[in-house]
Amino acid sequence: MELTLTINGKTETLSVDARDSLSDVIREKLNLTGTHVGCDHGACGACTVHLDGIPVRSCIVLAVRCEGSEVRTIEGTRGDDAMNVIRRHFHEKHALQCGFCTPGMLMMASDIIRRYGRPDEKQVRSELSGQICRCTGYMGIVAAIVAAADELAGEPAAG
C-alpha cells in the first residue's frame, strides 16, 4: 500500500505493508534508528514518537493509519530549543546509562513539560510509570525533567 506522511518536516511517500507498524516504517523504511523498539507490544515506551503533536507508542500504531499525518521522531528535535534544554539536563543529571530508553524518555519529557508547565517530582514519576528504564533507577531522569521544566519556565532550578 502507498503511504504519504510528513516525517520531521519532510513529506515522504512510501510503499508499506498493511501490517507494518509505525516503528517498522520509521526504522526500516526511513532509516531513523533513533526510535528504539524494546517490547514491540506497547509495554515499555522506548518507541515513543509524536504523532500530530502528541506522544504515541509507534510499535502499536499501524503505519497506514498515519496517512496525511505529521510524525516527529527524536531526530527531528535537534533544532528544538526546549528539547535541547531537556537534553542538557539529562546529560548533567546522569539521566542515562546505556541510552536505550532515552529517545522515548525525551519524547515523553517534552510532552510532560508541555502539559504541566512546571511538574513536581511526584507528577513526573507518575507520568513516567509507563516508560521503562533498565539502568538508571529513574532518579536522574526525574530530576532532569523537573530541572528542565524549571529552566524553561524561567525559574531558578531547585538543585
Next chain:
Amino acid sequence: MKPASFDYVRATTLEEAVGVLAADDGVTVIAGGQSLLPMLNLRVTAAETLLDITRLEELKAVRETGEQVFIGALVTHASIEDGIAREAFGGLLQRVASKIAYRAVRNLGTVGGSVVLSDPSADWPACLLALDATAVLASASGQRRVALSEFLVDAYETALEPGEILTGFEISRRNAGGWGVGKVARKSGAFADSLAVAVLGRAGQATRIALSGTASCAQPMARVAALLDEEPGAQAEQLARAIRADITDAHEEATPYQERCHLHTVMSAITEARQSWS
C-alpha cells in the same frame, strides 16, 4: 514481532463502514488499536481485514442535553482526562480516564474499544455499568440500543453482533448523590487487580456499584448497593457482609488475595462516594 498479514480498509463515514462490515464477515474493526495491535503483534489473535474507523468524525462527538450525555465511541481516554464532559458526572469520567494505562496509550485508546473488548480488568466497563449507560449500535439494517448490563456478556464477550459498530454511549444525567472509585494495581497504569466504581443514588435513583478484576466482565454489586439505599447510614461491618456476598457471585473461585482486593476497592469507593456527598 510482526502480526500475520491482513488487509486494511479505511472508512470515512459510518454508512460506508457498516457497508464494509455487511459485505464481508471477515472484517475486524480497529479503533485506537491499543489493545488490538498488541494482541496481533503477540499473535494471540488474527485478522483477515482491518477496518479503520478512526476517521468517522460522528463517533468522536460528545453531546450534552438536559437529560442525557452522549459519548462517542471514538472519544479517547486522553480527551476525557483533559476535561471533555467533566461537569457531566461531577468529574467521575475524568478520574477514571486519567488512571488508565499511560498517556501515550490514552492518546489513542478509545472508550468504545475498551468496552467492546470487555477485558475483565478494564476500567470503562465498570464505570459505565455503574452509570447505567446504554450502548448505541449501528449496522447496515439500522440502530439499536442495549443497556450496558446486557451488552457486557463475559470476559472478551459482548452482545455486539457481526456487522455492528458501537457508535457511543448514552448516559442519563441522573441525580447522582456522589461517586467514588477504588483501584488496586501493581503499579500505576497497569491493569487493575480490582477496580470498583460506586455511584450513590438520590431522589429516587438507585445506588449502583460495579466491579472489574473478576474472571468475567464488569459485574454489578447489587446487595451492597441495595443496602445503601435501604440504610444510607449502614456501618462498615454490615457493608462488608453484603460486599462479601456480592463478591461470591461476581468472582467465582477468587483467591483470598483477590477477595481482599475486591473488599478493599468496593469499601474505598463507597467511603469516597459518601464523603463527596455533602
